[in-house]
Amino acid sequence: MPWPTLPDDDIVRLTEAEVIRQNTALQLIASENFASPAVMRATGSVFTNKYSEGYPGRRYYGGNQVVDEVEELARTRVCALFGADHANVQPHAGANANMAVYQALLEPGDTVLGLSLDHGGHLTHGSPVNSSGLMYNFIGYRVSESDERLEMDAVAELAAKHRPKLIVAGATAYPRTIEPEPFRKVADEVGALLMFDAAHIAGLIAGGVHPNPVPFCDVVTFTTHKTLRGPRGGCILSTSEHAAAIDKAVFPGQQGGPQEHSIAAKAVAFAEASTEEFKVYSAQIVANASALAEALAGEGFRLVSGGTDNHLMLVDLRSFDEELTGKEAQIVLDEAGITLNRNSIPDDPRSPFVTSGLRIGTPAVTTQGMKEPEMAEIARLMAATLRQRTDAAAVASLREEVRNLCEPFAPYPEM
Numbered sequence: 001m002p003w004p005t006l007p008d009d010d011i012v013r014l015t016e017a018e019v020i021r022q023n024t025a026l027q028l029i030a031s032e033n034f035a036s037p038a039v040m041r042a043t044g045s046v047f048t049n050k051y052s053e054g055y056p057g058r059r060y061y062g063g064n065q066v067v068d069e070v071e072e073l074a075r076t077r078v079c080a081l082f083g084a085d086h087a088n089v090q091p092h093a094g095a096n097a098n099m100a101v102y103q104a105l106l107e108p109g110d111t112v113l114g115l116s117l118d119h120g121g122h123l124t125h126g127s128p129v130n131s132s133g134l135m136y137n138f139i140g141y142r143v144s145e146s147d148e149r150l151e152m153d154a155v156a157e158l159a160a161k162h163r164p165k166l167i168v169a170g171a172t173a174y175p176r177t178i179e180p181e182p183f184r185k186v187a188d189e190v191g192a193l194l195m196f197d198a199a200h201i202a203g204l205i206a207g208g209v210h211p212n213p214v215p216f217c218d219v220v221t222f223t224t225h226k227t228l229r230g231p232r233g234g235c236i237l238s239t240s241e242h243a244a245a246i247d248k249a250v251f252p253g254q255q256g257g258p259q260e261h262s263i264a265a266k267a268v269a270f271a272e273a274s275t276e277e278f279k280v281y282s283a284q285i286v287a288n289a290s291a292l293a294e295a296l297a298g299e300g301f302r303l304v305s306g307g308t309d310n311h312l313m314l315v316d317l318r319s320f321d322e323e324l325t326g327k328e329a330q331i332v333l334d335e336a337g338i339t340l341n342r343n344s345i346p347d348d349p350r351s352p353f354v355t356s357g358l359r360i361g362t363p364a365v366t367t368q369g370m371k372e373p374e375m376a377e378i379a380r381l382m383a384a385t386l387r388q389r390t391d392a393a394a395v396a397s398l399r400e401e402v403r404n405l406c407e408p409f410a411p412y413p414e415m
């Protein structure tokens with residue numbers, strides 16, 4: 001049979017519109033990046049057609065000779081990249097990876113320590129609306145009131161009090177380095193297992209600019225699409241001891257057939273992340289974040305914890321303008337072509353839907369080649385937009401300035 005000839009004008013038009021959006025506006029969402037053409041080619045490859053429930057060498061369906069090589073390649077590459085004993089590359093997303101780890105290591109109702117959501121933790125670290133919070137007894141640790149950083153003495157105290165079976169390190173909105181070794185010490189003191197959720201910083205770890213948690217942890221999970229710059233997806237690294245339980249929890253525990261096209265793209269991304277160029281890229285992400293944080297501070301924004309060590313910063317808008325909410329800032333900045341997300345700051349007096357803060361990240365703008373001078377320009381454009389937020393003509397003119405800034409750095413100029 002011939003392929004359908006009906007042109008899908010709607011999706012063609014929408015794809016073109018999205019390419020234009022990505023090429024002409026600033027993508028400052030800390031969890032986003034631009035995947036390479038090689039990663040996107042793999043994502044759109046024939047591996048999308050294959051059913052391969054199971055693992056290399058032990059599949060439920062035939063025809064997996066080539067797929068087995070793809071998945072084995074992805075596993076070998078990621079183990080080499082992070083120095084891990086075992087990898088499961090099948091999780092469809094970071095959330096699935098985390099749920100699989102919980103299923104592998106815990107019984108329903110078990111106690112787990114994780115960073116509180118309103119202090120930078122992730123939904124899958126025990127939010128009451130997420131199945132992690134419904135199934136397990138999560139206790140939240142918090143950043144300190146004085147310097148808004150993790151306080152290991154407080155984590156140790158909570159661990160001694162609640163005797164968790166698992167401690168989860170890692171965050172979704174925390175601008176500082178997370179040292180894995182002190183977490184190991186606390187876990188050992190109470191006989192807990194240790195999981196590090198490196199979703200945001202996997203690329204910084206691979207690039208050698210943040211400490212590698214693998215030697216200190218039972219399990220490390222991460223997403224492949226954030227700083228690591230691969231396809232959307234998740235990955236679990238573990239010691240050999242937990243390998244069988246993790247594999248069983250991913251399939252058949254949490255998922256059905258793996259998405260081998262994504263796994264092929266993960267393999268591409270793992271190879272890209274093991275290059276010298278990626279080390280330079282990772283260092284530039286952090287240098288750009290520092291430059292942007294400094295320039296924003298110069299515009300009157302208070303930075304949570306005083307700055308950043310990684311790819312992201314949290315801005316407290318109240319010092320800039322007492323009246324300005326995160327929600328309003330996100331909307332008007334988007335109109336100016338500056339895309340980011342509102343975010344609660346520690347002990348935010350406003351609701352999580354409104355917030356007093358913004359989260360800003362540099363992985364995507366760094367991929368497109370921007371450096372410190374462009375970070376200063378971004379800070380100026382953000383402050384100008386927020387100061388003139390009720391003046392539609394001024395915002396429209398700032399949108400043009402953003403377009404001009406982005407033009408020489410378009411990530412997909414040939415599309």
Ligand SMILES: *Cc1c(COP(=O)(O)O)cnc(C)c1O
Pocket residue numbers: 031092093094095096098121122124170171172197198199200223233234
């Ligand atoms: C992004 C993120 C996840 C979840 O990733 P998804 O792919 O969106 O499911 C899990 N943990 C942390 C810390 C994250 O930042």
